[in-house]
Amino acid sequence: MAVQPKVPKGISYPDELSKVDYKPPEKAWMDTPVVLKPNMFCWGNKEKSLKAVDFPNARAWSVADEDWKLPENWKEIFLEGIRERLDKYRTFRLFMDICVRCGACADKCHFFIGGGDPKNMPVLRAELLRSVYRKYFTGSGKALGKLAGARELNIGVLKELWYYAYQCTECRRCSLFCPYGIDTAEVTIIARELLNLLGLNIEWIAGPVANCWRTGNHMGLLPHTLRDTVEMFKADLETITGVKVDYSFNRKGAEILFVNPSGEYFDPNGNITFSGYMLLFHELGLDVTLSTYCSEGGNFGFFTSNEMAKRLHSKVYAEAKRLKVKWILGGECGHMWRVWHQYHNTWFGPVDFLEEPVSPITGTKFENAKSNKVVHICEFTSDLIKHGKIKLDPSRNDNYIVTLHDSCNVSRGMGFFEEPRYIIKNVCNNFYEMPPNTIRENTFCCGSGSGVNASENMELRLRGALPRANALKYVREKFGVNTLANICQIDRAALQTLADYWVPGVAIRGVHELVGNALIMRGEKERTTDLRGEPLLGKEGGENV
Amino acid sequence: MGLLLSFFVVIVLVLLAFGGVEAANLQYLFGIIIPYAAFVTFIVGIFYRVVKWGRSPVPFRIPTTAGQEKSLPWIKQNKIDNPSSALGVIVRMAFEVLLFRSLFRNTKTELREGPSLAYGSAKWLWLAGLAFHWTFFIIVLRHLRLFTEPILFFVPLIESLDAFFQMGVPLLYITDVVFLMAVTYLFFRRVLIPQVRYISLAADYFPLFLILGIGVSGVLMRYFFKVDVVGAKELTMGLVTFNPVVPEGIGVIFYIHLFLVSTLLIYFPFSKLMHMAGVFLSPTRNLANNNRERMHINPWNYPVKVHTYEEYEEEFRHFMKDAGIPVEKEE
Numbered sequence: 001m002a003v004q005p006k007v008p009k010g011i012s013y014p015d016e017l018s019k020v021d022y023k024p025p026e027k028a029w030m031d032t033p034v035v036l037k038p039n040m041f042c043w044g045n046k047e048k049s050l051k052a053v054d055f056p057n058a059r060a061w062s063v064a065d066e067d068w069k070l071p072e073n074w075k076e077i078f079l080e081g082i083r084e085r086l087d088k089y090r091t092f093r094l095f096m097d098i099c100v101r102c103g104a105c106a107d108k109c110h111f112f113i114g115g116g117d118p119k120n121m122p123v124l125r126a127e128l129l130r131s132v133y134r135k136y137f138t139g140s141g142k143a144l145g146k147l148a149g150a151r152e153l154n155i156g157v158l159k160e161l162w163y164y165a166y167q168c169t170e171c172r173r174c175s176l177f178c179p180y181g182i183d184t185a186e187v188t189i190i191a192r193e194l195l196n197l198l199g200l201n202i203e204w205i206a207g208p209v210a211n212c213w214r215t216g217n218h219m220g221l222l223p224h225t226l227r228d229t230v231e232m233f234k235a236d237l238e239t240i241t242g243v244k245v246d247y248s249f250n251r252k253g254a255e256i257l258f259v260n261p262s263g264e265y266f267d268p269n270g271n272i273t274f275s276g277y278m279l280l281f282h283e284l285g286l287d288v289t290l291s292t293y294c295s296e297g298g299n300f301g302f303f304t305s306n307e308m309a310k311r312l313h314s315k316v317y318a319e320a321k322r323l324k325v326k327w328i329l330g331g332e333c334g335h336m337w338r339v340w341h342q343y344h345n346t347w348f349g350p351v352d353f354l355e356e357p358v359s360p361i362t363g364t365k366f367e368n369a370k371s372n373k374v375v376h377i378c379e380f381t382s383d384l385i386k387h388g389k390i391k392l393d394p395s396r397n398d399n400y401i402v403t404l405h406d407s408c409n410v411s412r413g414m415g416f417f418e419e420p421r422y423i424i425k426n427v428c429n430n431f432y433e434m435p436p437n438t439i440r441e442n443t444f445c446c447g448s449g450s451g452v453n454a455s456e457n458m459e460l461r462l463r464g465a466l467p468r469a470n471a472l473k474y475v476r477e478k479f480g481v482n483t484l485a486n487i488c489q490i491d492r493a494a495l496q497t498l499a500d501y502w503v504p505g506v507a508i509r510g511v512h513e514l515v516g517n518a519l520i521m522r523g524e525k526e527r528t529t530d531l532r533g534e535p536l537l538g539k540e541g542g543e544n545v
Numbered sequence: 546m547g548l549l550l551s552f553f554v555v556i557v558l559v560l561l562a563f564g565g566v567e568a569a570n571l572q573y574l575f576g577i578i579i580p581y582a583a584f585v586t587f588i589v590g591i592f593y594r595v596v597k598w599g600r601s602p603v604p605f606r607i608p609t610t611a612g613q614e615k616s617l618p619w620i621k622q623n624k625i626d627n628p629s630s631a632l633g634v635i636v637r638m639a640f641e642v643l644l645f646r647s648l649f650r651n652t653k654t655e656l657r658e659g660p661s662l663a664y665g666s667a668k669w670l671w672l673a674g675l676a677f678h679w680t681f682f683i684i685v686l687r688h689l690r691l692f693t694e695p696i697l698f699f700v701p702l703i704e705s706l707d708a709f710f711q712m713g714v715p716l717l718y719i720t721d722v723v724f725l726m727a728v729t730y731l732f733f734r735r736v737l738i739p740q741v742r743y744i745s746l747a748a749d750y751f752p753l754f755l756i757l758g759i760g761v762s763g764v765l766m767r768y769f770f771k772v773d774v775v776g777a778k779e780l781t782m783g784l785v786t787f788n789p790v791v792p793e794g795i796g797v798i799f800y801i802h803l804f805l806v807s808t809l810l811i812y813f814p815f816s817k818l819m820h821m822a823g824v825f826l827s828p829t830r831n832l833a834n835n836n837r838e839r840m841h842i843n844p845w846n847y848p849v850k851v852h853t854y855e856e857y858e859e860e861f862r863h864f865m866k867d868a869g870i871p872v873e874k875e876e
Contacts, residue, residue: 018659024739028743029744054850088601089602089603089604090599090602090826091827091828091829093598094598094823094827094828097594097598097817097819097823098820098823098824098827099817099820100749101745101817103740103741103744104647104648104670106740106744107653107654107740108652113656121740127744139815140748147547147747148747149747149748172609176609176611177647179647179674179820179824180823181641181647181824181829183607183609183829186829213852222864223865223868224864224870227868227870249870249871250870250871250872251871292861292865292870293854293858306604307849311851311852314849314851315851315854318851318853322854340837341836341837342605342607343836344837345837345840345841346604346841346842366617367838368835368837368838369838370837370838371838371840372836372837372840379616379617382617382620386617411610412610413607413610414610415610415611415613415623415627416614416616417613418613418620419620422620435664437664441611441612442650466662470661473661
């Protein structure tokens with residue numbers, strides 16, 4: 001059990017990093033200029049990434065440089081941007097006005113808990129922008145200045161806004177505790193929109209956005225690469241299960257279009273989740289197609305501006321229409337589901353060219369998705385299990401002692417709790433919950449969401465992951481948990497590194513990886529390994545593969 | 546800075562009323578003109594702010610979901626914390642507005658050696674907040690005695706419940722005690738919790754001192770420096786019947802109290818106190834979580850530039866054909 005933590009380069013050991021001083025400095029926050037600390041921020045966007053999507057002020061710049069190469073009238077642009085958004089978003093106007101600074105949100109943010117920087121208290125993160133709003137848009141701020149909590153917008157303030165807008169993962173945990181429902185995610189979303197008016201993004205977001213625009217997915221995978229990747233999964237699956245699975249890309253007339261996060265084609269943890277879907281679809285004989293044009297369900301545009309999010313996701317319905325499918329099934333992804341659930345219908349509706357989704361296997365009508373016609377794979381699979389339509393052998397997951405990490409987007413932007421649990425309990429024999437304050441609507445972010453899962457900001461991510469890791473450590477010590485299941489590709493890609501540091505010995509797994517392990521298929525050979533090629537419990541000395 | 550300044554501003558306000566009435570005999574200004582001006586500012590101000598908020602549309606349906614959503618029929622929905630219907634939203638809002646549901650969730654995070662994080666119960670803010678707002682509300686209702694003739698039927702009822710312990714002469718109101726304790730608590734937590742102190746502005750201290758001033762002056766008036774109640778009611782009835790009169794000898798403490806209340810009314814629409822109206826408009830709380838079931842309309846939704854399939858195929862056609870992926874056009 002005593003596995004040594006993997007410590008990324010340039011980072012101190014966990015016992016050192018977890019010494020957090022929550023005491024705010026003596027000096028008032030407005031008088032404390034921002035210090036851009038290495039390992040806490042992501043590289044600025046490249047020129048070509050902004051150019052690719054016609055974003056303003058595309059130029060080569062570096063965060064570390066004094067001069068951020070802003071347009072001469074940057075202040076005007078920024079303030080005009082605020083004015084425009086005050087008129088477009090009731091949330092923004094309201095959240096700028098009604099905070100009473102009760103501080104209930106302060107110790108709810110994973111970045112504050114793991115880092116102690118007072119400007120990471122959600123209330124103060126919002127005050128960074130509120131202070132500018134007061135100065136230029138309220139009478140008291142204009143007249144009384146600092147006394148009314150208002151401050152001049154200058155380059156230092158702008159850098160501070162940038163630094164902290166990319167230290168928020170838009171997880172909405174603070175909004176759960178706010179007596180007025182003030183949602184820092186909403187404030188961050190708007191702050192990032194404003195920053196993007198000046199060409200101030202991070203490359204970890206801008207790069208994937210540019211890729212997604214051109215190739216249909218964040219990873220920039222071209223059509224033949226996608227096919228080759230899936231072909232490779234198919235070969236691996238045949239080795240393990242003896243079953244040759246079908247799949248298709250861009251097939252017209254399929255009943256269902258399946259859209260998943262492209263990280264699943266790339267990231268080793270995601271690969272196996274995707275393999276799980278493939279096994280399931282094959283076993284059901286589901287009339288489903290993938291698309292190379294719409295090869296991304298995630299939406300880093302959402303971390304840029306609402307317009308960019310809409311620009312990237314229009315392909316989902318466009319492709320469904322072109323392929324003449326009946327409805328859309330979506331894979332395991334966090335922010336993709338926030339966007340699909342809370343934004344899609346508004347952007348693109350009415351979706352009258354598709355049919356109300358019905359499971360062809362069970363006949364269940366997905367009433368809750370009847371308008372935007374998009375069903376979550378976990379809704380689909382839990383319905384299958386409930387109707388006994390698939391055969392499962394949970395003992396094939398007996399190597400795993402599992403807990404579930406509720407991803408923030410589907411938790412507080414959707415309320416998706418029972419479906420994944422129901423599946424896990426049916427495909428695994430060992431399932432334990434983390435403490436109640438850290439799951440379901442109270443769940444903690446992985447610390448890498450909303451596009452900040454880069455490597456140059458590793459300290460930020462590790463700090464942000466502390467609360468999640470700590471709850472995980474608790475069940476690891478108490479129940480021997482060795483597997484963290486989740487339904488989010490950013491979790492799968494990001495949490496492994498973070499777990500290896502804070503709670504070594506825990507593997508990160510997609511829920512449909514566990515489904516794939518347990519699924520009993522027609523014509524399969526006796527399985528001796530799981531989908532990763534690891535021997536099953538009791539089959540360690542088994543036949544030679 | 547904000548703390549001391551706010552304190553002194555309230556002291557100055559008290560002295561202004563005291564001097565104005567005692568030295569300059571400005572009873573008419575402090576008893577009639579300022580209260581009228583304050584009331585008008587309060588109503589017009591709130592109206593203006595709410596209309597201004599209301600004019601900003603709600604482009605997206607983004608409730609913060611705090612329980613299981615409506616899903617498959619055999620999955621139990623949390624209809625209050627994650628409502629999918631108007632009724633559910635009403636119940637959720639009622640819990641929020643009347644019982645401060647979200648604040649009730651509050652926990653206190655502690656980082657211990659190990660590291661080990663613990664989340665302790667932290668209901669004091671919720672309790673004090675609730676006590677403060679409810680007692681304030683009841684006290685306002687009790688004051689209707691001064692503004693109605695005959696007195697509204699429920700006022701004596703509230704009074705007798707409020708004086709349940711039958712202590713002292715005049716009878717001690719429970720709400721007076723709880724109100725002052727709650728405000729004091731809210732003040733001390735703001736000063737003593739380092740993080741809360743760090744984020745506090747003058748705009749946070751000033752209303753606390755002002756409200757404390759109102760409470761203290763009211764208590765002094767009722768229990769200690771007895772004022773001429775008949776005269777006071779004559780004045781307040783004069784205000785509501787638009788027949789303003791200034792009876793002689795009510796007592797200066799009454800004018801101080803009234804002036805502080807007037808200040809609060811004037812200050813209210815321009816301050817964070819507007820959260821009272823704002824909470825009703827908060828899109829993360831007052832919307833049903835049913836956007837896949839029913840389309841939410843964004844009034845400023847506009848077409849955006851997209852990368853079409855045709856453009857995509859044009860660029861990658863040869864790759865697609867080589868990989869055996871169907872295409873629309875052969876060349």
